[in-house]
Amino acid sequence: MTSLASTSTTDIPPIRPSALSAKLAMALLLAALADFLLYGRRIGLSLVILAVAIACASLLANRAALDFRRAVTGGAIVALGLVPAVEELNALSFLILVAALAIALLLATNPETTSLADRVRALRNLVLFGPFRFFPDALQVFSMSAFTRSIALWLMPVVLSTVFVALFAAANPVIEQWVSLLNPKVILEYVSVWRVLFWTLMLALVWPFIHVRWRRKKVAAATETDVAEPAPLFASPEFLGPSTILRSLILFNLLFAAQSILDGIYLWGHVALPDNVTYASYAHRGAYPLIATALLAAAFVLVAMRPGGPAEKSKVIRPLVYLWIGQNVLLVASSILRLDLYVDIYMLTYWRIAAFIWMGLVALGLVLIVTRIALNRSNQWLIGANLIALTIVLYGCSLVNFDAFIADYNVTHSREASGQGVQIDINYLLTLGPQALPAIDRAIALRPGAGEGCLVSQRDRLVEQQRQDLAWRSWGFRSWRLQRRLDAQAEARSGSRLAG
Template identity: 35%
Template sequence: MMTQNGLPRFVTQAGLGPGPDESSPEPRTQPPGGLAILALVALGDWLLWDLSPGLSLVIFGAAVLALAGLRGRGWVTYGLGALPVVDLVQPLSLGFLLAGMVLALAGPSPGRALGFLRAVPLAWVQGLHPGRLRLKPGAFLRLWAFPLGGALVILALLFEANPLIEKALTFDLDLDDLPLRLVFWAGIALMVTPFLAAPPEAVTPRLRLPGWGLNPGSVLRALVVFNLLLAVQMVSDASVAIGGLPQGMSHATYAHRGAYPLLATALLAGAFALAARPFLAENRWLRPLLLLWLGQNIALTLSAALRLQVYIQAWGLSYLRVHAAIWMALVALGLGLCLWQVLRGHPNAWMLRRTAALGMGTLYACAFVNFAGIIAAENLARPAPDLAYVCGLGEMASGAIAEKVARNPSLGPDLAEVYDFTPYSEVIGCPAAIPPRIDHWQEWGFRAWGVARKVEQNLMVQEVGPTIENPAR
């Protein structure tokens, strides 16, 4: 897109923003004129105000990037970042949406992404300057009077002829909500300003690992001591596996006490391996001792995973236990990468790039997983499920609950006994049994739509009486 003073040309030609004689000393962070911001504020009000976020966030993000002049492969980057939001709006998916917008504008270079983040505070401050948004009436009327006037005439005619357009364009402004709505508009204007500014300059990232006062002698002695401590732990785990638990200790207690501390130990082991890597050439014993250290920590992580499995068998699934299992797998893979790095002599930058890709890839995949449904299905299949925890999982668990009740109708009275639960009536005591509502197309999400359909299908299978209207339809 052609720019003038760091702004899209259509903005300066519309008579908004600084003119040619008002060039900024830092044009790359010059915020845009008011026309683009006003258009995005109006669009944001229509898509987001007083509605649950959903598909509307993806549309709004695309509009921001379109006005910023995005083209080419940047749209592919944005699409990948927006897919988790299409599935479900949650903090993780919102993070990927924001990252997709930043990388789409800045490009795949981490330096340009860092430059964008560094320029955000300045862009916000400049966006508050009233002189940046002043209107030049002559230029504006010359270019926009006829198009806007004609559009208003056509809209007025369509407003009378088409009830759908009349409904879409009806603007219901509640004066009681006006102050909050003004704050909402101002928030949208501030949020979109950095994206509409000129592309940021690249920043060269500098990564320096802390030295922690290490030297070849201290690393050698630390590896000897640490390996001996882990060897004692491994012998202890082996004795428990062979001879059983100490008297008075259950498997659940043993698993709970060991799973998370062992995971923390393995994480510290990976950090120490990175810090010790530069000293391997100083002593011939450092390399084999570091390999032994990494191998023992991989075994330690597997031992923690086995403890967690025992704990889950005793008490069922929970968000914390699922997350712990995922992180244990990540830690084991990361330690495996560390071991391969030492064997092949790769630098720490090689290791950090791959662990970062492994972590981000795992988070991206997790954004598409309905953990609430998995946890509910697993726990309801147990002989004595924790109904209190299941009913607190949220609406995304309703599909799994409906399926389990359809297959095992006795679960309905069990839930009713604890929660005054009438399965799938209009008043439900178990919050997680209520399917998600989608009242407007702006709120649509793939996961909510799928869960609502699953509940509806299982309601038809149950044949529990007269047809009950699904509130998600």
Template identity: 35%
Template sequence: MKTVLLSGVPQSLRTDAWWMDGAPAPQRAGRAREGWQLRCGLLVVLLALGDWLVWQAVPGLSLAVFALALVAAAVAMWRRRVWVLGIGAVAALPLVEVVNPLTVMIAVMGVSGALVLLVGVPRADLWRAALRLWPFGIAQGVVDAGAAFEARGADPAEVRIRRALLGWLMPLGLSGVFALLLIDANPVLLDWLSGLDRLRLPDGVRVMFWAALVPLIWTVLNAPRLRERLIARRRAPRMGPAREGLINPVSIARALVLFNALFAVQTLSDGVFLYAGIGLPEGMNHAEYAHRGAYPLVITALLAGLFGVLSGPWVQARPVLRALLIVFVVQNVGLVLSALFRLDLYVDAYGLTRLRVAAAIWMGLVAGGLALMLWQIVARRGTGWLMGRVAVMAAGVLYAVAFLNTDGLIARHNLAQDRSQSAVYLCRLGEAVIPFIAREPALCPYRPVEVKAPRDWREWGFRNHRTRRSLAAVMQTQAAP
């Protein structure tokens, strides 16, 4: 009886949503149809909203609005966990500052996290579910599309309509796409069609943009239906001290003795040449010494951290190995701090660049991760404890960096230190350096001193707004008698 009552709704589209909770079977059938129609209606609305906000507009505030609209639509659709809207707003906030690959990545991660929290995924499965959401959601959308046309209704008229759609949708749809692309590629035909005032056809690229948005929006609207697939996992065999191989108590003990000895030599060398002020060999200055060692030391610290994670299960139960590992990690923290000091010396000599700013942030992250590892060893915490906190720390740092005006920081530092040799580099940076160039017109004589304003609110960005205000203040100061 239930199959007949719900026959108008494909099996893959049925769900125990709020509109079906506690309802008798006949009402559940009607509400299932209503839920299906609601999802389709929201799909059309969000597709139109995405086209209006994003299409043919320079990415700006519109992306933040669209990201928040997706989360709001999912919350409205499923009527649960309204507080995840706050997560969506926090994730979209960096896009208000500026649109770049980092802020887009933060927005995607934030929307994914909001959706898996809306689903009710257990805390231990959040990261796995967020990574699975989009591929699983897009695949489910394809299944839903096929199921919608395969469903058999009790009404003969509905059956005829489904058969007609099934027979014509693919030929007409692909023919329309091919026609748009061919018209766009044929100047004569395109010119002829452009003369028809009443015929306004979307171009092929716009149709492909719609086609790309549809599965993403459908995934957002159907996220709760994916819960079981998002949290499903195989139980991997537990790796532990019972399985001895290249990593075993004897090899770890010998490795830690050798590693500590090698790192002690490097620490002593840095103490002599960098901190004690003892002269370097002839032909080498402190800036060159710092530059040669900064990046290799960070790579060394990363490998040492990986060794610490792999050796952790063997070390916890052996006090001597724990003591050796603690000394090793402490030396690595000192090594990273030495790399930061080297980088500071090199920046003092040659100025800031984007790569050097990124290196400083990365070194700080590595030092923080090693400090957490040290606490993990002392407090006898598990590897999962360490990985979770390192992930939270890295996410927090990346979120803060999204609001950092790197180009402005570089220009301010280099010009304050009178790094004339970095003038060519400054001239190649983004619009954030324009106010600094305006103060010294001779710095970049061939670069226009202007910052483009957004054409409308969709392209507005807070960093661009601040840069235009700074430039206006500089120009006003220079124009004053």
């Protein structure tokens, strides 16, 4: 039993801090190269150059673990993967290039994976878990002294807080002004919150190729054991232990409270905004970045409060988690209000309806996370509850006539009908199909002279499309109801003309 326990599957032992520092420097150089080649520019051959640089850096950083013959095969695979991207960079050639880099890395540095199942499992771990290893691996650069340990405990809270501040700045012009005051003007000319996020993303993506860590097989009693399951994500105690989670939640609650207070003052309270900030920009900019913030917060809570984790039973951490999720629900509510105000001004579209539905699902997901924690349910229960909610919403959406709803809403709330908002965009109504015909007829009636020329022919095409939809092969109950409505409108117009 002792020998079996001692031969359980483990990661490659942590490398020396000096070697890790060299790899960190190499990752930073690759991130700088990615900034030069990709950030704010049209991407083509530049991505191929970056891929070659990543392959060369990976070869240099992992030369001690290379198998020469397999490395040559990996190089050939990389060369083949580069060809489609050189020909033309598109979604397919990009996926081929990424797959070639991952497969070449596996072949060159992990000769133990000989079966197809092992290789698929190793590539899965590389893609799913590799990008999340940068920050816990970077913590190894600290020694175990009390001072550096305290710095390490604050590292993740500060980094994630910086990401939240960046998202809040993108969503809130007032916070953006505050952030701009904290940085020297010269730095602001070259650094933006989006550039910081870009660097963070690039460091996370290139790190698995620089610091390679595969799961290893160990031999016990001359018998090779099966490959163990991947270690829990963020396994480093300094990275996501109770102390780090507590510090993170304190910072996060303070940051979210500031955002919620600003929304309460300017969005819900309608207080006059500072100079150079318009109400329209305040309402419009925040909807989507705040949803991204809520999703990131949900991911953190799921990892921090995982079943059986050290923070799950903490009497201090649990109330802070509940408070933070409550603030996230309020954040989603503010996002819905922002989008509603924007729709009042600029009308309704399919994407804006989808955003409303998506925000509602995010809010429900946050409530279900609280329920899972309070009832001590598993993550499988949480996934099942969210899937049930998603199924109900999708089924309900399948029964809603969004074409007619959007068209009716836009005509009813247009400047011609209500005296507020924007003018009717008849061209957009025409793209909604035959179900928009009643609203299009109302729009034509509200705009004298609009029913001439090209518009009449476009409407006639919709009428012909509606007639074809009534054929028995393409018949639908919704089309039948529309035809009854159109016939009733035609009879009403005929009656009014006869009466006149």
